[in-house]
Amino acid sequence: MGMRSHLHAFHEEHGKITEFGGFDMPLWYDGIIEEHHAVRNAAGLFDVSHMGRFRVRGEDATKFLNIIFPSDVEKIRPGRAFYSLILNGAGGIVDDTVTNKISDNEYFMVVNAANREKDLKWLLAKKSESSYSCSVEDESDSTALIALQGPLAVQISRSLCDFDLGTLKRFGFVFCAYAGEKSLVSRTGYTGEDGFEIAVLDSPVDSPDKAMNVWQRILEQGKQFGLKPCGLGARDLLRLEAGMCLYGQDIDETTTPLEASLEGIVDLRKSEPFIGRERLEAQSQEGLRRKRVAFSMIESGIPRHGYQVTIAGSVIGNVTSGTFSPIEKKGIGMAYVPPALSNIGDRFSINLRGVERGAAVSQVPFYDPTRFGYRRKPAS
């Protein structure tokens, strides 16, 4: 039996339970394809309370995080959330996170469920090795996290929030009352669609009524709009279609941000000697030996984690994520390949359990962004 989130009672009654990151979570409620359809066309509701949440606070909070992250944290304006990576000394990725900058002295970090312990240990160790004055508090068990994702997320939230969430910029966040509960709401997500991640504050995991209230109120309000509760199966399909990485599959302690095609979050112009800096600088000089690409199948078949990437029968890379996209109606995935084959349109084969099938490097998101995703053109 794994750990349980605030909303476990709902999952147990309505969902098919699976183990993820040490937690018992719903793989689906009605089915992955149905739930995927709901998120892309109306809205879906995800319990992501199993993820870790830390508060970093103190006069040196910014200085400290500027060592932890390769991004220039100082430059980020309060009220903005940002995606970044915690790096190890070899420039590899300890975890990917979305962090909300509340002020220069206070940050609210969201990390992957499987890395809760690892990340907390890491942050506390790095803090005590330094002379920075700040604290790192684990708020994972005293807050809940619910994600409302889809084109109708703003509409559904209208009567539930005392703040007009439609005015929030993408990656902006605000403190407000959601379904009457004090929350930190960010316009972020892991699906590529518009939507919100609602951190319900003062909500202990063993006394989950506030979290349950928010969950149930959204389900009630959203029903008329076609909102469905969604599980981890749909979550994984949606994030891959949107071109987003999954820690432990596409990125890990052995992949640097440069190899992982996440160089955008690395700011080598900042002066701080952030952890992993030397290795990244060296790697940009030496050149990369592999690069993460998104690819789609040209021939039929579904790529899966661990399958080999080949050219003329020789193994040249590996698939890190793979699935079937119901929108594109073909197999899609991510893989590490030689940099020479990392340009859009470049071709190689995927070894599908003994059969070689053609694939090509693709743009992300995999879907047409004028028709799906948060940048879609509004229906005329």
Place this chain on the structure above:
Amino acid sequence: MSEPSESYDVPEGFLFTKEHEWVSSKKEDGTVLIGITDYAAKMLHDIVYVVLPSEGSTFKAGDVFGQVESVKTVSDIFMPLSGRVLKVNNGLTKTPEVISSSPYSQGWMIALSPTNLAEESKRLLDANDYRRFIEELKNTER
């Protein structure tokens, strides 16, 4: 998800395996049709792809002859009988959902010319036995 009242279609006149394949009664031309059961299709939930053998390939009972894929899983399909594949339902590669909506008719996967039908069909389950088998599975799952 608790499915105590979920019923699975188990038609009479077919034989079944514990790996959830079905075998039709013998046709006039001596062939049998083979596919996967309603229970298997429901367990997989959303079938998005199927890998089938080529016409003319031969198998022994118990061999893997293909795979059926959902979004998250790949499941092997096992031969209930030994024989030669005469026809393959290639339409399933375009519309694998048919396996879920119509597992025993339009969802047929291969037409087999069996080499040892009389002996090997004794090892298969009839509708009653298969119905009881999946009841037990449901009970142990809970």
